[in-house]
Amino acid sequence: MILSDNLPEILEECGPRGGGVSARERKAILRALRKIGAYVLAMVILLTGAAGLQAASVVDGVERVRLENGLTVLLKEVQDAAVSSVQVWVDAGSADETEAEAGITHFIEHMIFKGTPSRPAGEIARTIEAAGGSINAYTSLDRTVYFAEIPAPETATAVDVLLDAVQFSLFDEEEIAREKEVVLEEYRRMEDIPERRLGREMMALCYEKHPYGRPVIGTMDSIRSFDRAGILRYMDKWYTPENMLLVVVGAFDGQAILDRIRSQTNRFPERRGAKKALRPAEPPQEKTRTLLMQEKVGQVYMEMAWHIPPLLHQDIPALDLVGAILGDGKISRLNSRLRIDERLVNSISAGAYSLKDPGLFFISSELSSEHLGKVLRIIGEEAALLGKEPVSPQELERAINQVEADFLFAMESVSGQARTLGFFEMLGGGYQKVETYLSDLRAVGPAEVQRVAARYLRPQNLSIGILLPSEAPFEVGTDEIAAFFEPALDREAAEKGEAVSNPVSMKVFPNGMRVIVKENHDLPVFSATGVFMGGSRLEPPDKAGLSKFTARMLTRGTRNRTMKEIASTVDGWAGQLEGFSGRNSFGLSGRFLSEELYPAMLLFSECLLQPVFPEEEVEKVREDLLAAVRAKEDRPTAQLFDLLQATLYRHHPYGKPETGTAESVAGIRREDLLDWYKRMAFPSGLVIAVVGDVRAEDLFTFLETLFSSFTAAPDGLPEVSGEPALLEPRRAHLERPGSQTHLAVGYLGVSVKDPANAPMALVDGILSGMGGRLFRELRDKESLAYSVTAFRRPGLETGLFAVYLACDPAKTVTAREMIFNELAKLREAGVSEEELAASKRYLLGQLAIGRETNGSQAMQMSLDELYGLGYDHQDRFIEAIGAVTTVEIQRAVQSVFRPDGCVVVSVGPGAGEP
Structure with a gap:
């Protein structure tokens, strides 16, 4: 089983929503697919009854029903859950295709959300997002899965939409033609990722006869060959109730949802179905x-x-x-x-x-x-x-x-x-x-x-x-x-498987440090985060990467333990403990079984307060960071975002890459790490948050004693000024070979404390998502790009708001102008009440989904408290979202999306005007 997120690209599965969902969701989906969907690791992650662990079984309370039409339904009520997950599984993957059908499973997965008789193109995604949820899908070698996460009260909405989509999709000829262009862009995008290129060739090398050797996405020729008749034949074979599974987990009334499912599936069309043919067997391999x-x-x-x-x-x-x-x-x-x-x-x-x-x-x-x-x-x-x-x-x-x-x-x-x-x-x-x-x-x-x-x-x-x-x-x-x-x-060997609203407490210790504890006794686990101000924002100008370097060193040796002793202890507890660094802060995060609470927090405090920065480990981390800098050369999106920040922020330190440069990382010495750590790490500048199966009062007592010797006096943090307003557009291009040009249009955004932060968060939702303006206009209607999305990064002084897409180099100018057109529409015409309401539901749903895990809550609360927003800022931000008006949206848009205040950057072939 593979537990690391650092997995071979060869194993990634194909999904259609490249730029149509948030970055957080894309990462979560990918992590889930890697850890569960494709691997037998799934078979471990999901197990119960583990010796020494008192976890409720995942199968407790599951109701399995086989409907009259053959559809299997699994229902599990989790009544304290804030969200529900609805998933439709189809027992057909790319390995079930004929040679002529190569890639059609994945193409149909793209087309499923393109409209039904009752929901026109775009309406499926808009309905889910308007309810605060998200919708997506993926295709693998053995199966196809459509899924939605949605606030629990809207569970029935997700059931209705997914069942409608998988059985009544129209497969309109014009939509098919447009989606071919989108999938071809996805194919080109994969061509630009080294691991994907190697992965495709490796699967073909390993499977000479079996269809696992064919790419899930198909080939450019096969993609171009798909037509409506072939799609309908495939649907008739595999999208039958007997070949499908519906899974619903969350807070809902089981009988009411089951009745809803029956009423929806009773009208399913008759399909011929097909008996699964035996796939060609792969002959035994006889040599390397x-x-x-x-x-x-x-x-x-x-x-x-x-x-x-x-x-x-x-x-x-x-x-x-x-x-x-x-x-x-x-x-x-x-x-x-x-x-x-x-x-x-x-x-x-x-x-x-x-x-x-x-x-x-x-x-x-x-x-x-x-x-x-x-x-x-x-x-x-x-x-x-x-x-x-x-x-x-x-x-x-x-x-x-x-x-x-x-x-x-x-x-x-x-x-x-x-x-x-x-x-x-x-x-x-x-x-x-x-x-x-x-x-x-x-x-x-x-x-x-x-x-x-x-x-x-x-x-x-x-x-x-x-x-x-x-x-x-x-x-x-x-x-x-x-x-x-x-x-x-060469040997012979014997040949003889919305978050629960739990109370949150904060205590300021005598030395000035702040500790936040949220009890959650659902599972015997907890997560902890400790943060100081830092990040690229406070690094010396010639020491880019210093914060990340320092963070990596926190677990590389303390006064009492070597790096190997720390790693061995953490692995022995089946835990995780890592340093992290971003633009504004650095610190330590970990997760452990609650039975290890006190020894784990002792080790946590040692790494946070007593790092010794061993010279040998400094050189090892330097090698890691230099390798990460070099690896960016293989990733055009990473190069693009570095170029965007450098072009946008000419005076503010956000313009430096968080990983540093080869030159800056090579120049950082142990003394630099020690000096910077000592300047950043002082009690009143430390916030620790612990969320999970703990007792707040007991933990406060323990931590106050544990950190009582932490009395370093603050030495004053560097002053940072905001980025001056742009007075004219800026452009930059990085030439590199590839099948796609990666393009970003960016603007100086708002700070985390700016009242416009909530309106701009809603603008992000209006532009992004499968139901957003960018996806609808540039991808659905014009097929200009596979990946297109907006994103925002509010900062402590100055933020960023940008639109990203990747497209055929010949389409770059058209795509750029369409982005400007969509932003101009927002500036001039604003948004409707309906569009604003839908964006509010979507954003609130995403915020709830983002608070599901202990670790995400600990990180959010600690950073919000550190930045002066208050650990309960997320709750107040949710209230602010609900109060935003269309007038405030337009005012914020006009302030941020100024025609003379943009930067346009691109990475890819074509060194002409970006």
Whole structure:
């Protein structure tokens, strides 16, 4: 199983809403798909009955109903939930397509929201967003899923809309033509992402006969070939009630929702249906396969994949543990040796990608080309060792503890529970199997881990794909690449699975630090965040990246513990503890099981107050940061946002990249880190927030004693002035090869304390989202871009508001002018009462969804308190949103979107006028 978010792009699934949802939702969806949808990790995250953990079972209270027409329905009432998740699962993925249909599953997923007889194009998204929810979908190799998150009182609305869409979509010819252009843009966008290019080739290398080897999105030729008749034939085959599953989790009346579902599904059209054909079997692999690509990238991307059995095979639990032991957590074998000890890779992860048919076990890494040979040898040694010697009981227990903790944290959201139930019901042998998987996992012993490692991690079963920088000095062929790996593995081995309104308290300690505690006893977990002022805003001009550097060092050694001791302790608790840094602050965040509350908070305080910045660790972190800076060269969106900020902020420190530059990071010394930390870290400048299964009064007492020696006097923070108003438009372009041009139109925005902050948040909603003006006009009507969205970053002095899109280079000028047209309409005509009301519902719904987890609440409250807004600012912001008028919207728009106050930046091919 793969627990890290740093996963191979090869495993990402396709969804249609590239720029039509918020950045937060895109990240959440991707994280969920990575952790649940595609992986057997889902089978761990969702388990119950874990030894030592007192968590309610995800299957408790589930009602399973099979309707007369064959549709299966799973309902789970969670009556204290603020939101509900509604999901429609279709038991058909890209692997069920014929060769001629390649990509049609994904294309239909795009078209499903394009209108029905009762809801014209755009109305589906507008209805959900007007109710405060969000709607999306994804296509994978084995399934297609449509889902909505919505405030709980609107659960029936989501049920109605999704069932209408998946059965009564019109597939209008003009909409099909427009959406082809959108999907072609998505294809081009994937071409610009190195991991995706490698991933596509790797799947084809691993699956020579089985349809898993075809890209989910199809090819440019197949996309262009789709027509309405072919789409309807496909719908007739697979979108039958018997082949679908509806999952609803949240706060609702179960009987009322079931009655609503029956009334909606009784009118479903008759469809012919089709019997699932056996997919072509992949022949056994008999020798190592290798793929070597050289392109203009900034680092090496490497994938290794071994064939493994299908999802329901008895060896899957042990393979999940093999993945955890090799690549999950800082002290996993590969991370410990390659990333922490020998500093040979920028990232590495391992895990089983379990599918309906035989899947793959992956090891993925990013590294510098000069280390490639050594890294291959070490991975071979570690994989071989796991197949030769039994793992220790302690290491096995650590792996199991980690996945048990992941289960608990995933259970914080109703959407995670819904995905769990859907995954198991459709692919895992029935939703009740959630209850049995953990016992299967715990039944795995060291000998079983050794057996499956030896059986599957063999050189004959291995495929290796490497994407090298074109100028890399690594000049060997594919046979030599395989030879690096084979000696270590060449062996024979025996072949003998709205947030609950809990009370919040804040206490100011005698030393001036502030502590916020919110009790939430739903699950035996808690999250903690500690923040100081800092970030790129307070860095010296020549030390860009200093805040991020400092934050990374917080867990790299204290007066009492080394980095390895910290990592080992945290992993042993199945927790997480990391430093973070942004534009305005830096600090420490963690999440743990509540049984570890006091030792965890002791370690938390040590890392926050007693970092010693060991010289050896400073150099290791420097290497990591320099690798992150280099990696931006492979990501045009990252380059675009750096260019946007540098062009917009010529005087304010927000113009510096948060990661720093290669020059600035190389110049930061240990003394710089110590001096800056001492200036930023003082008691009255510290805010700690803890949310979860804790007792506030007990925790206050403990923390007051723990932090009583923290008495450093403030040395005064640097003064920062706002950015002067732009007096004329600015433009900048960064030339780089690729299939798309990435474009941003930006303006100086408002501060977090500006009364216009609430109106501009609503403007963001009016422009963004699937029902927003930008999506509707530029994507739905004109097919100019796959990704298009607005975004805002309010600052402490001066904020930012921008529109982003990625499009064919030939369409850049048209797209830019259409953006200006839409912003001009807002300035001149304003918004209607109906549009404002819909944006309010959408924004309030998104704010509720964003407060589901303990960690998100701890971070929000601590930052709001630190910035002088008050820890309860979110509640007052919600009230302000409700009070905004159309007049205030237009006033704010006219103040921000000034024609002479914009910047236009672009990254991509075409060095002409941006």
